Amino acid sequence: xxxxxxxxxxxxxxxxxxxxxxxxxxxxxxxxxxxxxxxxxxxxxxxxxxxxxxxxxxxxxxxxxxxxxxxxxxxxxxxxxxxxxxxxxxxxxxxxxxxxxxxxxxxxxxxxxxxxxxxxxxxxxxxxxxxxxxxxxxxxxxxxxxxxxxxxxxxxxxxxxxxxxxxxxxxxxxxxxxxxxxxxxxxxxxxxxxxxxxxxxxxxxxxxxxxxxxxxxxxxxxxxxxxxxxxxxxxxxxxxxxxxxxxxxxxxxxxxxxxxxxxxxxxxxxxxxxxxxxxxxxxxxxxxxxxxxxxxxxxxxxxxxxxxxxxxxxxxxxxxxxxxxxxxxxxxxxxxxxxxxxx
Numbered sequence: 497x498x499x500x501x502x503x504x505x506x507x508x509x510x511x512x513x514x515x516x517x518x519x520x521x522x523x524x525x526x527x528x529x530x531x532x533x534x535x536x537x538x539x540x541x542x543x544x545x546x547x548x549x550x551x552x553x554x555x556x557x558x559x560x561x562x563x564x565x566x567x568x569x570x571x572x573x574x575x576x577x578x579x580x581x582x583x584x585x586x587x588x589x590x591x592x593x594x595x596x597x598x599x600x601x602x603x604x605x606x607x608x609x610x611x612x613x614x615x616x617x618x619x620x621x622x623x624x625x626x627x628x629x630x631x632x633x634x635x636x637x638x639x640x641x642x643x644x645x646x647x648x649x650x651x652x653x654x655x656x657x658x659x660x661x662x663x664x665x666x667x668x669x670x671x672x673x674x675x676x677x678x679x680x681x682x683x684x685x686x687x688x689x690x691x692x693x694x695x696x697x698x699x700x701x702x703x704x705x706x707x708x709x710x711x712x713x714x715x716x717x718x719x720x721x722x723x724x725x726x727x728x729x730x731x732x733x734x735x736x737x738x739x740x741x742x743x744x745x746x747x748x749x750x751x752x753x754x755x756x757x758x759x760x761x762x763x764x765x766x767x768x769x770x771x772x773x774x775x776x777x778x779x780x781x782x783x784x785x786x787x788x789x790x791x792x793x794x795x796x797x798x799x800x801x802x803x804x805x806x807x808x809x810x811x812x813x814x815x816x817x818x819x820x821x822x823x824x825x826x827x828x829x830x831x832x833x834x835x836x837x838x839x
Contacts, residue, residue, distance in 0.1 A: 511564065511565065517558070527547075676769055683697050688707075704721050704723075732774040746814075769787075
């Protein structure tokens with residue numbers, strides 16, 4: 497009985513492996529012909545051949561699945577009492593083939609039936625069969641590793657964003673800066689930490705929750721929590737993250753970049769926030785700036801390439817800052833986006 501159990505465990509494992517390969521391979525192939533969905537590799541500007549790779553990976557999975565099912569079904573053809581064509585058909589349809597073959601073979605599940613089935617199905621495994629089994633196993637493991645690599649490759653090959661999605665991301669970033677300005681305008685009206693001085697929030701999260709004079713959390717709810725924490729690239733909302741600026745450059749020597757004159761922003765009377773695209777020129781092309789005046793400016797470049805520089809961002813000197821384009825209203829944004837899209 498122990499031999500019978502081991503026999504069914506081995507064959508069951510082969511069938512389950514084949515089923516997994518079949519499902520993964522089928523999803524991978526279907527994704528090639530589905531708009532906006534790719535598996536396991538994401539298609540982007542940095543990885544434009546993702547669909548071709550997914551097609552190859554999917555077909556490999558289906559072939560390995562066919563071999564797995566065929567090796568088990570063919571071995572039991574006599575016991576199942578079906579023809580070779582039926583075995584091939586059931587192998588082609590993957591896991592459903594096993595259901596079809598066993599539909600009228602429920603007696604196999606009983607102990608007596610299992611013993612009879614085992615006797616009728618057991619054949620000595622040839623050297624060629626063993627080599628084939630090793631190759632199929634190695635192929636299945638390789639396929640699963642490729643799937644794993646594809647699914648964790650999002651950071652290296654992020655999903656591409658369409659032009660319309662990029663414009664929508666920029667529009668939402670504009671709207672959120674307006675929301676931040678309203679929140680800051682309300683925040684400065686109250687001395688939240690009871691130190692006798694009203695000031696703007698130094699960080700966006702304080703517009704959701706701040707600390708009182710005893711360092712206890714106080715719910716502010718001037719901004720939603722997800723926007724309050726969208727201060728880093730990893731926590732971006734709709735392709736943008738939002739950075740409080742604390743310093744500005746007053747003067748810069750073009751001949752000596754290390755010679756600069758900076759000053760700290762006084763958050764008792766001013767604030768500044770910049771919305772940066774999570775991936776420049778992919779999730780968004782424009783960066784947006786707003787301060788206590790409520791006027792939004794935009795510029796077409798990415799000033800932050802690394803999360804470690806977020807807290808160190810310095811506003812450029814007036815000569816550069818004044819080149820940032822003003823956007824008095826959201827309705828002015830499409831014109832700027834159209835200019836950037838023009839050849």
